[in-house]
Amino acid sequence: MIRVLLVEDEQRVAALHAKYVESISGFSLAASAGTVEEAISVIENQEIDLILLDIFMPGPHGLSLLTYVREKEKEIDVIVISAASDMERVQKAIRYGAVDYLIKPFQFDRFEEALKEYHDKRAFMTQSRQVSQEELDRQLLGRGEQDMPKDIPKGLTKATLNQVWEEIQKIEDAFSTEDIVKRVGISGVSARKYLKFLADIEVLDVRVVYGTVGRPVYQHTRNLSKEYIMKNFL
Incomplete structure (x- = not known):
């Protein structure tokens, strides 16, 4: 089961995204946080596999949490979910290691696709076997x-x-x-x-x-x- 931390300050949106997470097989909502500080407290005290991260929040913005996760070498993946659609922030999120980026508002199908693709790639990466170049290309590059x-x-x-x-x-x-x-x-x-x-x-x-x-x-x-x-x- 993939343990998810939802980082979103708008309660209505957080509740909707939490419902989405719980409806997809293989995922469970481990915790929710309304600020970066709360999110840091969660990941320091709980086992988290995936963060669904908003960028615009009170206090430090979401990308600072992505930076924190990388600096602390946490084995946690991040999918950004944000209304921020400017290329500067998108590029920054990808450079900092976000595995996907969803622009609000979005359809549930896109959310489901993001989580299922993450689930499959995680399953692929955790296999203890040798892989071929073809398999790796298909997973990482879609070739x-x-x-x-x-x-x-x-x-x-x-x-x-x-x-x-x-x-x-x-x-x-x-x-x-x-x-x-x-x-x-x-x-x-x-x-x-x-x-x-x-x-x-x-x-x-x-x-x-x-x-x-x-x-x-x-x-x-x-x-x-x-x-x-x-x-x-x-």
Whole structure:
């Protein structure tokens, strides 16, 4: 669970953003602060993973908190949420290490997108394994996504794809085509088509397991670092 500190001085706005945070899976609101001083007190006394930071507040402005976090080498990420839209402040926030910048007012979809992309990148960065240059480019630079399918292939439906994906997300270990047939209630032929599509867009990794008798079994596992791609198809 990603622990969020919301730094916003307007109570009505803070309440709305808090509601947004709690509605997104994988995130919990750890604390709220109305000033930079309050925010510093929180991060010195609680475990915080992500700060949602306004810039215009009473006392020191929000960017001073971003500077504090970097100077103290806190392992905390920051997404700026502010009415400030001038390029000088945007550039300063990015240079100080903000991972995203939302300009008020914004739609919930943009807020949700920011948090989900952060969730996926955090999952990618915390994996204890070697990564390829291609994987790194796709996560950090968004390269390679232009080669991905833009639409669901003919013969597949968004509704069934959503069902398949929901069931896959419940599975922690490797699974077979037969597992999806049982969980979703579709035919083996259909299950293979949906799993092939998910493998083609790289949200599933596939390996072949050869038994002593019969056909080889295809084992699928979720590729956590690529799950953000699914938002393009659901």
